[in-house]
Amino acid sequence: MKNTYKILSGLFLFSVLFTSCSSEEESNELSALEKELSLEHKGTLTLESTTYIFKNTGEISKFIGADRAFDFTYSNDLNYTLTENEGKHEGDDLVITNPETGEFMRLSHFKDLKNNRLQFDVEFSNGKTLLSVVYNSQSQLITDTNKCHDFPCRNVDEDTINSLLEISQDAGTAPCHDAVSACLNAGGKPRLTITRGNGWFTPQESCVVACN
Secondary structure: OHHHHHHHHHHHHHHHHHHHHHHHHHHHOOOHHHHHHHOOEEEEEEEOOEEEEEEOOOOEEEEEOOEEEEEEEEOOOOOOEEEEOOOOOOOOOEEEEOOOOOOEEEEEEEEEEEOOEEEEEEEEOOOOEEEEEEEEEOOOOOOOOOOOOOOOOOOOOHHHHHHHHHHHOHHHHHHHHHHHHHHHHOOOOEEEEEEOOOOOOOOOOEEEEEEO
């Protein structure tokens, strides 16, 4: 009877330890988004459940929730100009314009969230709007509004502009959707190379997928 009790006690203790270890391993398992954020990067842009991570390689990783959607890069340069309405004071809008077509995006309602994070709304000339976008710069790219005189006080980098352009029109990467889905279903990481035309809000010239 005593031996049976010892065996049962030993099995119970082993079960508790195994369950504890399993729970600890599960809690320590990071999501794909958390893993990417733990790596060195240049900054992020978030809107609701969508996160863009600016990688040091020049690519941008797009996540929906905690899952990777795809990595992407544009094969040609972004042509834009920066202008502001009124002067350079707190509350001024930042207008980013395509000089070839007159298309624009207007960033407004800026709110300093501290720790180099900036929240703003975006209005596109195609009629779409985004609310409460959060830009988190890792390299001090946001100009201090108290020291700004000759340049736009609310400045952002090209990764941010490219991410805003990508999210502004899902049709831009539509030709790649099937290839992206097939790559994800196979356990791969899709990488898109997008060639843009002159227009920001017109279909892209091409979209090519590599499955890594």
